[in-house]
Amino acid sequence: xxxxxxxxxxxxxxxxxxxxxxxxxxxxxxxxxxxxxxxxxxxxxxxxxxxxxxxxxxxxxxxxxxxxxxxxxxxxxxxxxxxxxxxxxxxxxxxxxxxxxxxxxxxxxxxxxxxxxxxxxxxxxxxxxxxxxxxxxxxxxxxxxxxxxxxxxxxxxxxxxxxxxxxxxxx
Numbered sequence: 001x002x003x004x005x006x007x008x009x010x011x012x013x014x015x016x017x018x019x020x021x022x023x024x025x026x027x028x029x030x031x032x033x034x035x036x037x038x039x040x041x042x043x044x045x046x047x048x049x050x051x052x053x054x055x056x057x058x059x060x061x062x063x064x065x066x067x068x069x070x071x072x073x074x075x076x077x078x079x080x081x082x083x084x085x086x087x088x089x090x091x092x093x094x095x096x097x098x099x100x101x102x103x104x105x106x107x108x109x110x111x112x113x114x115x116x117x118x119x120x121x122x123x124x125x126x127x128x129x130x131x132x133x134x135x136x137x138x139x140x141x142x143x144x145x146x147x148x149x150x151x152x153x154x155x156x157x158x159x160x161x162x163x164x165x166x167x168x169x170x171x
Contacts, residue, residue, distance in 0.1 A: 011055050018048050065171045068118050072164055075111045079157045082107055086150050087141040097146045104149040108156055115163070122170040126159045 022044040028037050082104055087097040116123040129152075140150050163170050 007058075011051065014051055015048070015055075018044055018051065022048065065167050068171050069164055069167055071114060071118075072160055075107070075114065076157065076160050076164070078107055079111075079153060079160070083150075083153055083157070086153075087143070087146050089139055089141055091141045091146075092143065094143055094145065097141055097143055101145045101149045104153050108152065111156065111160070119170045122163050125163055125170065126156060128159060129155060 022041065025037055025041045025044060082100070085100065087100055091097055112123055112126055115126050137147065137150055137154075140146060
């Protein structure tokens with residue numbers, strides 16, 4: 001955050017100084033035109049346009065990243081809701097847990113599709129399955145499909161958090 005404020009102040013200072021130089025050049029042109037004054041005016045205008053382009057591109061990039069992060073947070077919220085309604089250890093009937101397992105699969109696919117649209121690196125990071133050791137989740141149904149879906153849900157949620165924490169790397 002501190003570097004963003006510093007950059008903004010630097011851009012503002014540069015723009016202000018160049019504007020003052022341009023005003024001075026225009027004033028001198030009105031007093032008596034020399035070829036060097038016209039050249040200075042053109043150079044100042046080009047530099048000012050270059051700075052304006054740089055600032056505008058930076059602002060657009062930050063807005064685009066903010067919108068993408070907001071969309072990812074919506075998917076994180078959906079995942080948290082799925083995590084909260086996971087079948088508990090008392091459920092042993094696969095027909096009861098099947099809709100939840102299917103919801104998790106659909107959530108993973110939807111989230112992957114959104115990330116793929118934004119960034120192939122983010123989609124690859126989301127798809128990464130780094131847990132190879134079986135983990136026991138207390139309070140979750142002992143059905144294999146439920147356990148595997150819950151493990152995948154937790155893993156994908158952690159991957160999404162990692163993407164959100166490093167947006168400059170992915171977007």
